Amino acid sequence: MRILVIEDDREAAQYLHKALREAGHVAEVANDGETGLLLAQEAGFDVLIVDRMLPRLDGLAIVRRLREQSIRTPVLILSALGDVDDRVKGLRAGGDDYLAKPYAFSELLARVEALTRRAQPEEASTTLTVGDLVLDRLAHKVTRAGEPIALLPREYRLLEYLMKHAGQVVTRTMLLEHVWDYHFDPQTNVIDVHISRLRSKIDRSFSRPLLHTVRGVGYMVGDGG
Amino acid sequence: MKQAAQRGASRLAAGEPPDPGRSPGTLGPVAMATVGSRGGSGLLGATSFRLALGYLLALLLVASVVVAALFWQLGDLLTAQLRQTVASEVRGLREQYRVGGVTLLADVISGRSVPQGDGRYLLLDATGAVIAGNLTAPPDGLEIGGGGATFTYRREADAARRLAFGVALEVPSGLVLVVARDIEEQRLLIDRLRLLLLAGFATIMLVGMAAAYLIARHILGRIDAMALTGRRIMAGRLSDRLPLQGTGDELDRLAESLNVMLERIEQLLQAMQEVSDNIAHDLRTPLTRIRNAVEEALREDRGSAAYRAALEDTLGEADELIRTFNALLSIARIEAAASDDRRQPIDVAQVAREVAELYEPAFEEARIALGVDADTGVEVAADRQLVSQAIANLLDNAIKYAALAENDAPHHEQAPIQVDLSVRRRGEHAEIVVSDNGPGIAAADRERALKRFVRLEASRTRPGTGLGLSLVAAVARMHGGCITLEDNRPGLRAVLSLPSVSAPGPSTAPEARPKLLGEVG
Numbered sequence: 226m227r228i229l230v231i232e233d234d235r236e237a238a239q240y241l242h243k244a245l246r247e248a249g250h251v252a253e254v255a256n257d258g259e260t261g262l263l264l265a266q267e268a269g270f271d272v273l274i275v276d277r278m279l280p281r282l283d284g285l286a287i288v289r290r291l292r293e294q295s296i297r298t299p300v301l302i303l304s305a306l307g308d309v310d311d312r313v314k315g316l317r318a319g320g321d322d323y324l325a326k327p328y329a330f331s332e333l334l335a336r337v338e339a340l341t342r343r344a345q346p347e348e349a350s351t352t353l354t355v356g357d358l359v360l361d362r363l364a365h366k367v368t369r370a371g372e373p374i375a376l377l378p379r380e381y382r383l384l385e386y387l388m389k390h391a392g393q394v395v396t397r398t399m400l401l402e403h404v405w406d407y408h409f410d411p412q413t414n415v416i417d418v419h420i421s422r423l424r425s426k427i428d429r430s431f432s433r434p435l436l437h438t439v440r441g442v443g444y445m446v447g448d449g450g
Numbered sequence: 451m452k453q454a455a456q457r458g459a460s461r462l463a464a465g466e467p468p469d470p471g472r473s474p475g476t477l478g479p480v481a482m483a484t485v486g487s488r489g490g491s492g493l494l495g496a497t498s499f500r501l502a503l504g505y506l507l508a509l510l511l512v513a514s515v516v517v518a519a520l521f522w523q524l525g526d527l528l529t530a531q532l533r534q535t536v537a538s539e540v541r542g543l544r545e546q547y548r549v550g551g552v553t554l555l556a557d558v559i560s561g562r563s564v565p566q567g568d569g570r571y572l573l574l575d576a577t578g579a580v581i582a583g584n585l586t587a588p589p590d591g592l593e594i595g596g597g598g599a600t601f602t603y604r605r606e607a608d609a610a611r612r613l614a615f616g617v618a619l620e621v622p623s624g625l626v627l628v629v630a631r632d633i634e635e636q637r638l639l640i641d642r643l644r645l646l647l648l649a650g651f652a653t654i655m656l657v658g659m660a661a662a663y664l665i666a667r668h669i670l671g672r673i674d675a676m677a678l679t680g681r682r683i684m685a686g687r688l689s690d691r692l693p694l695q696g697t698g699d700e701l702d703r704l705a706e707s708l709n710v711m712l713e714r715i716e717q718l719l720q721a722m723q724e725v726s727d728n729i730a731h732d733l734r735t736p737l738t739r740i741r742n743a744v745e746e747a748l749r750e751d752r753g754s755a756a757y758r759a760a761l762e763d764t765l766g767e768a769d770e771l772i773r774t775f776n777a778l779l780s781i782a783r784i785e786a787a788a789s790d791d792r793r794q795p796i797d798v799a800q801v802a803r804e805v806a807e808l809y810e811p812a813f814e815e816a817r818i819a820l821g822v823d824a825d826t827g828v829e830v831a832a833d834r835q836l837v838s839q840a841i842a843n844l845l846d847n848a849i850k851y852a853a854l855a856e857n858d859a860p861h862h863e864q865a866p867i868q869v870d871l872s873v874r875r876r877g878e879h880a881e882i883v884v885s886d887n888g889p890g891i892a893a894a895d896r897e898r899a900l901k902r903f904v905r906l907e908a909s910r911t912r913p914g915t916g917l918g919l920s921l922v923a924a925v926a927r928m929h930g931g932c933i934t935l936e937d938n939r940p941g942l943r944a945v946l947s948l949p950s951v952s953a954p955g956p957s958t959a960p961e962a963r964p965k966l967l968g969e970v971g
Contacts, residue, residue, distance in 0.1 A: 327772050379807060405808055409839040410773070412846040412918065418811035 226271040226341055228252045231261030231287065232303070233279050241274065244330050245337075258282025265291055270298055271341050274333075277304035277315070285318040292319035299340040301333070312408060331442040335394045353388040356448035358427060358435050360388050369427055379404070380423050387436070387446040396443035420444055498669040502662030509658070510651060517647055524640070532615045532631055533598060539569070540617065540629050547621055555621070556582040565607045568632045570614050576624030585628060592618045594626060600633070613637050672701055676708070688716045721785055733771065740767045777917040784836065784924040793831045793929075795951055798880045799824035799873045801834060805841040806871050809849070816849055818886075819866060824873035828880045830948045832929050837882075837948070840925040843918040844884040844944050845871070852888030852941065879931065880950040885943040891935060922946060 228250050232238040238254045245252040255261035258279040265273055265287065277284040288300050302320040304311055315323040322336050353360040357370045365381060367374045376384065383404050387395060397416040401407045420436065428434045437445045547555045559571045563584035572583035589601035598617040605612055616630020676692050683690050691712060692705040747760035806822045813820040830837070848869040869886045919933070922944075926933045931948035
């Protein structure tokens with residue numbers, strides 16, 4: 226993917242640049258808002274990573290400008306301000322996701338990759354399929370190898386989110402945000418227990434696991450392993 | 451104040467040390483300079499004095515207008531009466547003259563000219579000699595045939611100068627007749643009245659000034675006392691409060707509100723101080739650990755596997771540090787939050803159930819039964835995220851600490867651990883209660899447990915920042931509620947109380963039976 230990083234702190238920008246390249250992406254860096262906006266307008270980027278506090282043009286203004294010009298490139302806003310207010314402001318300005326500093330790179334990467342998936346129009350398909358696991362979004366039914374699997378409503382939504390991002394790592398905070406709509410980190414590993422319950426329902430009686438744990442990062446549904 | 455707090459916070463966020471040049475608890479030179487530097491009480495300049503004086507002057511002005519009008523009217527009335535009296539007498543005398551000529555007229559005038567009476571007469575012949583009457587000489591300034599005037603004359607009896615009003619007219623055959631009334635008494639009366647009123651005005655003025663002065667001095671004295679206290683507080687005696695008279699008057703009410711504000715400021719300052727103390731204390735430890743671990747790894751070449759392990763440890767420590775830091779900052783933010791536009795009416799029961807649903811598998815895994823009993827229809831105006839987080843923190847604590855009891859005795863002797871989450875209406879408040887039958891917290895430690903970073907001995911070995919309960923307390927305070935820790939006999943009962951918005955409905959619906967979410971298998 227081609228990723229533009231708009232970040233004035235050179236060290237942070239350098240770190241992101243390098244880490245994104247190592248993750249197999251093509252990254253460019255702009256160190257101030259105006260340059261960043263010009264580059265972003267050239268299109269050709271799959272994702273923008275925009276810091277909120279920038280010299281010459283702040284991050285939210287960049288996002289607003291782009292949205293006014295109907296440039297829909299997905300944007301991840303980075304900010305040192307981490308409370309819900311700032312998140313709301315960021316999303317209202319047209320950002321697609323929001324991450325508070327300091328962040329773990331694995332978290333950022335997972336979110337950036339999820340964004341590119343979201344940027345593509347949602348397939349009109351009413352079923353999600355991973356291997357022999359099928360989720361019917363109309364009937365709210367899940368089957369594996371044709372066998373129906375009974376899920377609680379929350380488990381269903383958890384699986385739906387994971388399957389929408391099949392092949393992508395999804396972090397615990399992403400799950401908390403999108404499946405539970407919570408923007409705080411519980412101190413207990415609540416998500417892990419939900420996942421292990423879900424796993425026991427969809428993977429238990431099958432030789433081929435579909436719900437994988439990515440150590441230290443999160444979870445992934447995929448037929449790769 | 452707030453800026454100072456923010457400066458401090460951003461300084462901390464930027465990783466700089468707190469400003470060493472300021473002892474905590476003073477506001478620094480900037481704030482000091484902006485507080486009223488007028489030391490003395492300029493009494494004449496005092497608003498209360500000027501106000502009282504203004505009222506007084508207005509009163510006097512109105513009074514003088516009224517009195518002046520009164521005098522005017524009185525004068526008019528008296529003059530009109532006099533004219534009438536004199537005119538009718540002239541008519542009578544003319545009649546006499548017509549009937550009996552000069553002789554009868556002179557007789558009548560002589561008869562009427564008694565010294566004690568008010569009537570003053572004079573009848574002169576054509577040469578100006580006096581024929582009859584009790585006036586010694588024709589009065590000055592009295593025109594013959596004119597409309598009448600006041601004049602002074604000397605009384606025969608005592609030669610006193612007196613005031614009279616009368617007319618002079620020509621009687622046929624060249625006689626001149628003066629008919630007048632003595633009005634000296636009236637003049638005296640009016641003079642005395644005027645004097646009395648002036649004295650009254652002067653008295654009002656003096657008493658009013660004195661009252662204004664006293665009122666101003668009293669009010670100013672109280673305000674000065676407030677200002678003095680204010681300056682003392684600025685100078686660092688943060689626990690001082692403004693003096694109250696106990697009368698409940700407007701100044702008392704003002705002082706009370708200011709005292710509430712001072713209370714809040716003191717709390718914020720204490721919180722700030724605590725934060726910086728705690729950051730200094732609690733963040734130094736993990737930072738030192740990280741530093742030592744890195745140093746140790748660098749000291750000896752132990753191969754890449756060892757380096758990797760050291761780096762992973764470091765990363766874990768750094769993450770823990772960031773978590774603590776974020777928790778601290780969010781608490782600081784919640785505590786500094788003023789009115790909040792993110793507050794929506796939320797159904798507490800629903801919010802509690804959602805959090806319980808998130809936690810339920812974790813409880814089951816920890817072999818703890820989680821009971822949820824939430825009355826619907828209890829609404830509070832609150833931030834859903836924060837209330838959810840507060841409930842989550844209470845459940846985190848329950849899961850962490852209720853299970854501690856297991857360590858004290860062999861498992862088979864343990865009563866099964868049970869945690870209950872309930873939502874109730876208590877009068878004007880919604881109560882969210884999380885209770886367990888674990889080891890509980892000793893009464894002496896409960897207050898401390900709500901403080902930042904206080905990790906009671908029993909929990910030292912457990913993971914966590916020690917900020918869970920202080921966040922709950924901050925959330926409660928922000929919404930105007932409170933958190934209390936009680937004895938559940940055995941165990942702990944944490945009660946989060948938030949002011950509710952909806953009208954009390956039926957207290958307990960029959961279907962709100964306690965239901966066990968996670969029965970221990």
